[in-house]
Amino acid sequence: MTVQGVRWTADQVLALAPDTASRRAGSRLGAAGPWSGAGSSGEGALWGLCKGSGSKPYRTVVDLADVSGPAYKCSCPSRKFPCKHALGLLLLWAGEEGAVPRAEVPEWAGQWIEGRRGRTERKKATTSPSGPSSGPADPEAARRRAERRAGRVTAGASELEQRLADLLRGGLAAAEQSGYGLWEETAARMVDAQAQGLAARVRELGAVPGTGPGWPSRLLEECALLHLLDQGWLRRERLPEGLAATVRSRIGLPASADGPPVRDRWLVLAQYDTADARLTTRRIWLYGTQSRRTSLLLSYGAAGRAPEPALPVGLALDAELSAYPGAGQARAALGEQFAPPAPTAERPPGTTTTLAIARYGDALRDDPWLDSVPVTLDRVIPVPDGDSWQLADADEDAALPLTPAARSRPGLWRLVALSGGAPVKVFGECGHRGFTPLAAWPEGPGEAVPLC
Numbered sequence: 001m002t003v004q005g006v007r008w009t010a011d012q013v014l015a016l017a018p019d020t021a022s023r024r025a026g027s028r029l030g031a032a033g034p035w036s037g038a039g040s041s042g043e044g045a046l047w048g049l050c051k052g053s054g055s056k057p058y059r060t061v062v063d064l065a066d067v068s069g070p071a072y073k074c075s076c077p078s079r080k081f082p083c084k085h086a087l088g089l090l091l092l093w094a095g096e097e098g099a100v101p102r103a104e105v106p107e108w109a110g111q112w113i114e115g116r117r118g119r120t121e122r123k124k125a126t127t128s129p130s131g132p133s134s135g136p137a138d139p140e141a142a143r144r145r146a147e148r149r150a151g152r153v154t155a156g157a158s159e160l161e162q163r164l165a166d167l168l169r170g171g172l173a174a175a176e177q178s179g180y181g182l183w184e185e186t187a188a189r190m191v192d193a194q195a196q197g198l199a200a201r202v203r204e205l206g207a208v209p210g211t212g213p214g215w216p217s218r219l220l221e222e223c224a225l226l227h228l229l230d231q232g233w234l235r236r237e238r239l240p241e242g243l244a245a246t247v248r249s250r251i252g253l254p255a256s257a258d259g260p261p262v263r264d265r266w267l268v269l270a271q272y273d274t275a276d277a278r279l280t281t282r283r284i285w286l287y288g289t290q291s292r293r294t295s296l297l298l299s300y301g302a303a304g305r306a307p308e309p310a311l312p313v314g315l316a317l318d319a320e321l322s323a324y325p326g327a328g329q330a331r332a333a334l335g336e337q338f339a340p341p342a343p344t345a346e347r348p349p350g351t352t353t354t355l356a357i358a359r360y361g362d363a364l365r366d367d368p369w370l371d372s373v374p375v376t377l378d379r380v381i382p383v384p385d386g387d388s389w390q391l392a393d394a395d396e397d398a399a400l401p402l403t404p405a406a407r408s409r410p411g412l413w414r415l416v417a418l419s420g421g422a423p424v425k426v427f428g429e430c431g432h433r434g435f436t437p438l439a440a441w442p443e444g445p446g447e448a449v450p451l452c
Contacts, residue, residue: 007093007094007343008090008093008094008312008315008343009094009314009343009447010030010091010094010095011312011313011314011447011449011450012094012312012313012314012315012343013026013087013090013091013094013312014026014027014087014091015271015310015312015313015450016070016082016087016090016310016312017082017087018080018081018082018305018306019080022080022082022083022084022087023087025084025087026082026084026085026086026087026088026090026091027087027088027091028084028088029050029084029085029087029088029089029091029092030087030088030091030092030094030095031092031095032092032099034050034051034088035048035049035050035051035088035089035092036048036049036051036057037049037106038089038092038099038100038101039100039101039102039103039104039105039106040093040100040101040102040103041102041103041105042102043065044063044064044065044066044340045061045062045063045064045065045105045109045113046061046062046064046089046090046093046100047059047060047061047062047089047105047106047109048060048089048092048100050085050088050089052076058074058075058076058085059073059074059075059108059109060072060073060074060075060076060083060085060086060088060089061073061074061109061112061113062082062086062089062090063113063116063117064340065117065340066116066117066120066340069308069309069310069311069341070082070090070310071116072086073112073116074086079305080306081305081306149194149253150253152192152193152194152195153193153194153195153198153233153251153253154233154234155193156189156190156192156193156194156195156198157193157195157198157230157233157234157251158234159189159193160186160189160190160198160202160226160230161227161230161231161234163186164223164226164227164230167223168223172209172216172219172220173216175208175209175219176209176210176215180206180207182206183202183203183205183206183207184203184206186202186206187199187200187202187203187206190202194252195251195252196252197229197249197250197251197252197253198226198229198230198251198252199252200252201222201225201226201229202226204222205219205222205223205226208222225368225369228368228369229247229250229251229369232244232247232250233247233248233251236248240327242325242326242327242328242366243327243366245325245326245327245329246326246327246328246329246366246367248326249324249325249326249329250367250369255324255325255326256324256333257322257323257324257331257332257333258322258323258324258325259322259323259324259325259332260322261320261321261322261335261336262288262291262293262320262321262322262323263318263319263320263338264288264289264290264291264293264318264319264321265288265289265290265316265317265318265346266286266287266288266289266295266316266317266318266319266321267286267287267288267289267315267316267344267346267347267348268284268285268286268311268312268313268314268315268316268317268341269285269286269287269294269313269348269374269376269427269438269439269448270283270284270285270313270427270428270438270439270450270452271283271284271285271310271311271312271313271450271452272438272452273306273307278302279300279301279302280300280301280302280305280306280307281298281299281300281307282297282298282299282300282301282306282307283296283297283298284296284297284299284309284311285374285427285438286311286321286332287348287376288321289316289346292349294330294348294374295321295323295330295331295332296330296331296332296374297309297311297331297332297333297334298331309334311341312450313439313448313449313450314343314344314447314448314450315341315342315343315344316341316342316343316344316346317337317339317340317341317342318337318338318339319334319335319336319337319338320334320335320336320337321333321334321335322335326367327366327367328363328365328366328367328370329367330373330374345445345447347425347441347448348376348427349376349378350376350377350378350379350425351375351376351377351378352377352378352393352395352396352398353377353380353391353392353393353396353398353399353400354393354396354398356375356377356400356430356435357400357430359373359375359430360372360373360375360430360431360432370431371429371431371432371433372429372430372431372432372433372436373429373430373431374427374428374429374430375427375428375429375430375435376425376426376427377391377393377400377425377426377427377428377435378423378425379393379394379395379423379424379425379443380392380393380394380400380423380424380425380426381394381419381421381422381423381424382402382412382415382416382419382424383399385399385401388401388402388407389401389402389406389407389412390402391426391435391437394423400430400434400435401434401435402434402435402436402437403431403433403434403435403436404433404434405436406428406434406435406436406437409451409452411437411438411450411451411452412437412451414440414449414451415437415440415449415451418440418442418449419440422442422443423443424440424441424442424443425440425441425443426439426440426441427439427440428451437451438450438451438452439451439452
């Protein structure tokens with residue numbers, strides 16, 4: 001991809017922002033006023049000088065030719081990646097034709113670009129299958145560590161079974177009276193047992209009591225799923241391999257992507273981050289135009305730092321993905337990439353709301369703990385439903401309610417504005433709580449609109 005080819009949209013640029021403040025600040029710098037010496041090369045490089053509060057302008061460089069997504073360098077003191085100056089430079093380039101003209105790369109920008117691309121090539125060489133890092137250093141030691149961890153997880157699962165039995169024996173009403181502290185203590189015990197998946201579910205369990213009408217029923221349902229996961233681990237030797245791998249994943253045991261690499265042209269359907277005090281998790285949904293497979297990339301960043309890669313909605317990449325083990329699992333690892341991600345007008349095929357629900361039901365057979373499945377809906381219209389919203393099928397007497405989280409996001413109003421009462425194509429996650437829209441396309445020609 002060259003920067004003189006198909007430019008990104010402003011939405012795709014702003015999707016790279018690490019937070020809302022950066023998005024607003026970058027938008028203010030997306031005009032020519034503060035910039036001087038801006039230029040672009042035919043090999044995916046952008047650069048420019050941005051006037052700041054000091055006497056010297058900030059030097060900003062963006063490398064769009066990196067196969068893992070844009071890379072950034074700026075002389076400003078910001079610790080955010082990309083900083084507001086990099087976002088502004090990208091917005092300037094994505095806006096008016098010729099705002100960032102073709103030019104010779106200045107020395108200060110060229111040194112960073114050459115150095116970074118050289119390091120990337122060396123890293124790729126050292127991590128290749130024939131490189132020195134291939135294969136475990138001591139398989140026997142790794143096996144012993146895995147056995148010790150499995151023993152600790154078994155002890156934790158057995159203790160959790162006893163606590164669930166005590167809860168049910170004492171009655172669910174006692175759960176509201178005991179407060180969240182009891183659940184946090186139990187979750188800490190699961191962390192000690194190296195069963196982070198169990199710990200996360202215990203914390204979710206502790207948040208249910210007192211959450212409105214019907215909470216005892218919801219608590220009982222979550223207890224049943226947690227009990228099922230416990231029993232799945234304790235009896236894992238009796239399970240089919242695919243389901244056993246799913247149990248190990250849900251418990252929180254590490255696994256490697258061991259599926260055969262699948263090369264495809266992958267459409268970026270959604271990218272969104274969730275964060276807590278310690279970790280930011282990025283989820284990227286991809287659709288293979290040839291394999292017709294929908295896959296999930298998960299990446300993590302320390303609190304305050306955006307994970308990598310960054311793949312805004314509406315891009316496509318020529319790359320290999322390898323699936324993680326587990327029956328019905330969508331997660332995959334990004335392997336070799338053969339070209340930088342580039343904008344595309346392609347869209348994934350869609351289905352009806354009725355078939356979307358059936359797809360989720362089928363997926364639960366392989367993974368009973370699955371909250372949702374990725375689905376693209378064809379010809380749906382967002383309509384109000386009392387105090388809520390739903391996606392009504394334009395061709396059937398059926399609809400999907402939106403999840404409570406989706407109803408509180410600004411993306412809902414973007415979806416309503418895009419539709420204007422007409423059918424649209426919507427990609428999102430469909431589960432027992434409803435449908436969460438993540439991206440949409442108008443029925444006629446038009447670009448993908450991110451909703452998250």
